[in-house]
Amino acid sequence: MLRFLVRRVTGALVILLIISAITFWLFYAVPRDPAMMSCGKNCTPENLAQIRKNLGIDHSIPVQYWYWLKGVFAGRDYAGYGYCDAPCFGYSFANNVPVFETIMDRLPTTLSLAFGAAAVFLVLGVGAGMLAALKQGRFLDKFASSASLLGSSLQIYFVGYIAMYYFVAQLGWLDQPSWTPFSEDPVAWFSGLLLPWLVLAIIFTANYTRMTRSQLVEQLSEDYVRTARAKGLSRANVFFRFAWRGAMGPIVTVFGIDLGTLIGGAIITEQTFSLPGIGRLAVKSVDQSDLPMLLGVTLLAAGAIVFFNIIVDAVYALIDPRIRLA
Amino acid sequence: MTSTDQQPFLSVRDLKVHFSTEDGIVKAVDGLSFDVLKGKTLGIVGESGSGKSVTNLAVLGLHDRDRTAIEGEILLDDKELLTASEKELERLRGNKMSMIFQDALASLSPYHTIGKQIAETYRKHTGASKSQSRVRAIEMLRRVGIPQPEVRVDDYPHQFSGGMRQRAMIAMALVCDPELLIADEPTTALDVTVQAQIMDLLKDLQQEFGTAIIFITHDLGVIADIADDVLVMYGGRCVERGTKREVLQSPQHPYTLGLLSSMPSLDHPVDVPLNPIPGSPPSLLNPPTGCRFHPRCTFAEKVEGGLCSREQPPLEVTNGRGSACHLTAGQRAEYFSDLAGSAAN
């Protein structure tokens, strides 16, 4: 296990390193001067030079990257804003706030959105998939399959607005989506996120229903499931302890990937529901050509994906003893 | 059959198992009857696809009831199984009757330890505690010759070798001392040396517990080694049955004869070509009319009037011995004699 973790975490770090380098390089592929943005109306060359120094962009690109990298691990001294402790992802070009703090501040929103939606779609999707598998070919199966298919064909911004219109504005069943920290007001937290969760879930559930169903159907036809039945175990026992066990692997895999992507930014969702999460931060940093923020967000997103990949593999090994971690 | 006085432990009458598939109805088993006696071994031989496994899955009631039409009668110790409820069947399976499958790796759950899988059966049917059943599992493993069973009990199937897996399967099947054991080609995937080990094991265990065994194989050599009675299946039907000696030494059906004569052996002369059955097995979707074997039968034209392609020969059983062929007894004696002799050599 330790070997596995060491190896995978090293691999993950390398991937993140490459991703950050690519992002860095691509950002500068278009000639533009971030200093110009903060220089404002009365910009003199001295001002520009000062701002460049403050932002730490008065070096060649590789050197900048090196300083940035060093900052991440060892902290870094900024001309304009003093020392920035490790992990230092720099200061935003657009409004000079520390990137790390901003991201940490936005993270709870995105995490709430992601985990909440994940809980909803996992429960709904897997539940529906199980029912469908149990009632193969019956009405319930057909219903679950087609409903899920319809769900997966919808777009967040399409359903999102319609749902807001009907459920919030017209019927008043749900609250306007909004963000309140859980620690501040759990009820508001919940009611503000309920609609985004549901909308996200509609779209994701489909995939889980289908996958759960197909996995279970496949597993149920496995020889070892037949053996279990031949031993005299009850249907329910066989279903949950044998078939479901086998079906879990791929579901966990996809779940991990989805969770990683969601945390990396449910950009469209956050945009649709005006939630102040990582996704919107990303859009904003793109709008403002804010490299440090963009880098931070990209790394967070990639990190989430990589992290959940490792988790998935570890969980997979727990589920399936045939897989050895190394 | 030699001992007619005995009540059959399992009795199958006119069993029909039909699957409805996209392409039509597969008549996998079409009117099959046989008996298994207590403490005896019935060997079922037949080519791939002849319905051996389907028959035995029907006995255990493991077919998907929605998609399978099963007719006939299966009496286990005078209990009708086809009409039994799922609950009743669950109580019988693994307890009174159990099964060993061919592909042990696929048939053992990869997610649970060998010990758990064995113990589970025991607990289910005896209500023993966890620790009791674990002890029982270790004992069973030792019984089937797994070295260091206390250690190996916590291994997963993939950590076992092929032969050991098959032994574990056997241990699992026998953990509740079943009265009927169905072994579906338990040795086909194994090497000859390991096959010999497993067959010896089965024989020993049968002697010890008096279990009735149905042994499925397509290898007549294995039948010769282990079975008391033999049932030869072809295209979902029984073409011949009798004791091992009767069937192997004086086959009454051209198919059995063909099987015997197409087998290379360690002491046949080598320079003569083998004597294969021409053609290939029949489609069960669209089985040949009349005798299902007639397209491949070298004697079909010996029966006048093309009877073979029109009419299904009945299986006439006397004293447990019978065959389903239009050839007259005389014809058989004439055509088969030298052959049978050579086969028995």
Add this chain to the structure above:
Amino acid sequence: MTPPTPSAAAPLEVTDESVEKSPTPSTSKGGEGRSPGRLAWNRFKRDRTGVISACTVSFFFVVAVAAPLIAKLYGKDPYTTYASQRPELLNPFAYPSGPNGGMSSEFWFGIEPQLGRDVFTFLLYAIRNSLGIALAATVLTVVLGVVIGTTAGYLGGKTDYLVGRVIDILLSFPSTLFFIAFMPVVFGLFVAPDEEIPTWLRATALIIVLSAFGWASIARLLRGQVLGLREREFVEAAKVTGASPGRIVFKELLPNLWTPIIIQTTLMLPAYVTAEAGLAFLGVGMIDPTPDWGVMIARGASFYTEDLTFMLFPGLSMVIFVLAFNLLGDSVRDALDPKSKR
């Protein structure tokens, strides 16, 4: 052993005869065999949902291809702002003044709020553009994925390792974020500052960026498949006869990969249609006045409270298209791979 009576002496002839009665008493007598593709086609034809969705999908493609023709017959175009000559088409709030979003015999699907363009032709061209982009991206993705995946899988060793790592990195990239971040970069690289970003470049950039990320998953899948197939005996059989690696990849392996390739394609196309729309929604895809499905929906989404019609046509048509394509994908999968029951 005494050779038994008549037939055994001539086993070959007997087998010949048996072949006639071989397990496939099929319709095909001699001549043309039932290829796996043909079998799949037959299975597909029997699937009613599949056929209906295929028709729906083809309808969309026909509409896309024939958009200029239809627009010509219909007599409108998607670019003219009809309201600028006829201000009475819009009410003082810039919404269509006619009921139902201004639907009339003249403007079938009504007119657009604010600018007053014709929704019907706009939608036609939007479908045309979006499908075109999605299709091109799909083709490019699949080609890239297939070439890279099969090559890596077949060659193995260092190449495979390298490609594997590149795939890892690509799959770890937060792709949506990347799209929005670097579409401007792509434009910046190709366009002089005083030139309008040409529509073709936007489209090309979209296609390139979408496929640059999309190929990885296909390549990974195919690589796995090839790794499996490579060990299959028919590949060894080809090698034993001296076949070149090229021949093995293209003549032996590729035909066996059609199933996953087709399945992936049917998954990818609707995904790209929605992805393209999503990017447009975020403002980095196509842009007015180029008609685009996603742009239409995104704009409809802001007017729906007052002019639902304007949102409904593009929105529903996309839902229908994606749904039909998904259903079609399912049916194709079932037909190609009858064992997998979804």
Add this chain to the structure above:
Amino acid sequence: ACSSGDEGGSSQDKAPKVTGAKTVEIPVGTKADSTGPAAEVPGAVTGGTIYSLQQFDMDHMDPAQIYVSTEAAITVPIMRGLTGYKLDAKGNATLVGDAATDAGTMKDGGKTWTFTLKDGLKWEDGVEVSSADLRHTFERLFATFVTEGPRYVQDFLVGGDKYKGPYEGKSLDSIEVDGKTITFRLKEARADFNFTLAMRAYSLVPKKHDTKEKYDKQPISCGPYKVDNRNIGKSMTFVRNEHWDPKTDAIRNAYPDKYIFQMGYELVASTDRWIADKGTDQYAVPIFNEVAPERIAQVLTNADLKKRVLNAVDTVTYYWPINMTRIKDLKVRQAINYAWPHQQLQTIGGGAYSQEIATTIFAPVTPGYTKFDLYGVDKKPGGDPAKAKALLKEAGKVGQKLVIAYQQSDTAVKTAVAIKNALEAAGFTVVNKQVDKSTFYTQIGKIDNDFDLFAAGWSPDWPNGYSQFYPCWSGKNIGDGRSNYAQLNDPSVNKAIDAASQIADVEEANKAWGNIDKMIMELAAVVPDYHKIRNYLYGSKVGNVLWDNANTCVALCKLYAKK
């Protein structure tokens, strides 16, 4: 809501029309006017929290860097300058002393200005505001890190062109501090200098706490509230500053306990929330989030909603400067003016309820406004492509390429489409160039930019022509990052601006400015687009929502939260 076919009803007529709007003159108040506390608002209650929903966060909190209306509006409760605008119950403004005891004393015809600091003014840490702070406030404006704010004072003060800020220990001689009085010596007479100082950029900064660049994140308050919590891009909270004494403040009432500003709401999203009017949104006011154009119809046609709309005419005029360096031919510029699709752009912007077509640079509410219509917009609001084409032909420039820069936003994109269609109909070749939001003004502000036409807007920094025309149309203000986007450098215009700014008589001056407006329009250096009518929807539990005529925003310090 399927159809919006039927007319909006009679409410249409009640919407204000810019054409009918009066010009807003702001008188200078007396010492008595400048003495606190501010008059109570009838029915107001203390306590509660006021929220806001807005799209953008403020880029700057250092007053010296503040030039954008949003930033100015939002900082009223925490920043105080020497002068400020006091509102009466109807929202009419008077210029009074804020930190100063009165609106200042002018000598030498406006070349010397003296202000006296009020007693009892304290920073949020309880330390008294000192005259050193006053001096520092103005000296630090010259520091290099100050790049965004206005440059009026810096340009006006004697010696300002050489001074580099206080941080190297040097002080500026033209600022004299004596006890509680501060005297400014200006290069030339500025009769409206006290109005200049009312700009947020000249709010006070404590010398002790001046952290230079970092002050931008952490301003120190001497107003009734202070920044409690700031979360850039997301939210900001103001809480009470206990050291503020209402008696020192004639301008601000401070009813709510807290302000919570919430950022990141697109117009449509915020409008929908105000329409829904749920939870804390009932206590929300807009800072700059108007009713989204997409929702104007819904809001204005619904009597209930309409009750909650603050409707006001802004001093801003949105226009499209024509790059004079690139488009040198008058006829071409005139052709652009003729071809302009005014009406269509108005429609896209939300219709006559939110904007009125402009033919002048001056907004009708700004003193000095004179109505004229040089390019026949009133008659042909949809544009006159024929005439435009004829002019182009005359100039021999048919097919003239025009590069139009616009920001990336939904409305901007649609606008660009309409303009392109119209100009191409008149014989131009149009290149629409989308420019990053973040660098839009930087890019069009460069002298050698690549654009011919771009959207801009200007509202005077105080209500007269000087701050309307000098920054944007004087040839002296051409430079990278300066606001003379058209790069207009016409000697007669320059002369006229200089002359007008020296006229002390208000009436006279206004007339002069009105003429300059016409001069520029004759040169066709710009296409005036529209005058803005603001429609602000607010929550049902916010009391006394007033339009602040002088700061052109919702008067934050007059609000209260209903119980």
Add this chain to the structure above:
Amino acid sequence: MSSTTPLLDVSGLTKHFPIKGGFPIRRTIGAVQAVDGLDFQVAEGESLGLVGESGCGKSTTGRLITRLLEPTGGRISYRGEDITHAGRRQLKPIRSEIQMIFQDPYASLNPRQTVGKIISGPMEINDIHPAGGREARVRELLEIVGLNPEHYNRFPHEFSGGQRQRIGVARALALEPKLIVADEPVSALDVSIQAQVVNLLQKVQRDLGIAFVFIAHDLAVVRHFSQRVAVMYLGRIVEIADRDDLYGNPRHPYTRALLSAVPEATVQDEGVAGRERIRLVGDVPSPINPPTGCRFRTRCWKATEKCATEAPPLVQVEGNKPGHLTACHYPETADVPATVPAPRLAKDPETAA
């Protein structure tokens, strides 16, 4: 054996598959010693049988001979030409002479190609233009292997297992090879079909004079088909001899045990002594870590210290005919039945390890 160079000469043939692993850097940490020093020859037109338990390296040997695998060591020469490490180009002329028939009739035919294409493929690759065209040749080949030439355009899935195996044979014959490596060509087939294919191969061998390396684990089938037989155990040949010698006079204990384990479809009359039964215990050890010395010693009832330290050479032991080579320190003697028959069932689990 004739004095002329044999068709195929294999000496010291070795194949080790590296095992990757290790931490933190992946490297080769061991090897599967699949084949470890094989020596044998195949003469023209002769059939050499290769038998042994699963995993003993039979297929690996076959794939080394056909050069599907790169040998780790040893030498393979075909008609005197060293092809041990020959590249694809160098092998080109030889490719058509050495062909292979595979075990799995389902996996060995490309499901997406018609029978015609499958069989004409090798000709296309090797640029062979038979008189009368390729198609005619294919039909001819189909006829030779007993299939209906009309089935030229059918796909493999339309055939039964036996028929598919015939197609495989036809493909191998298409290049008119001199040597065919048949890797368990009949193991996957039903008995009734198996005989058909064995007969076909026999006919091919006889009529066309093709030499065979016939791999199987069924001793009876090998006996029927091969003139000479080699028994493999864990990557090594333990005994190689002419058919009659090997089956009549097995000298290696393993050969003996193997022979005795073959089930025969005969019924012993009561009282008549059955065939000798030797029951080996346990499984074949792992080729990653093969036993030292004689590899069979862990399952051999005769093993001594010597077996553990000294690997017995493959030599002609006393009492053998020439060409009958055995690798054993304590060879069995012909007339005495196995010295110590193992117990029928290992009751003591420890010994079963």
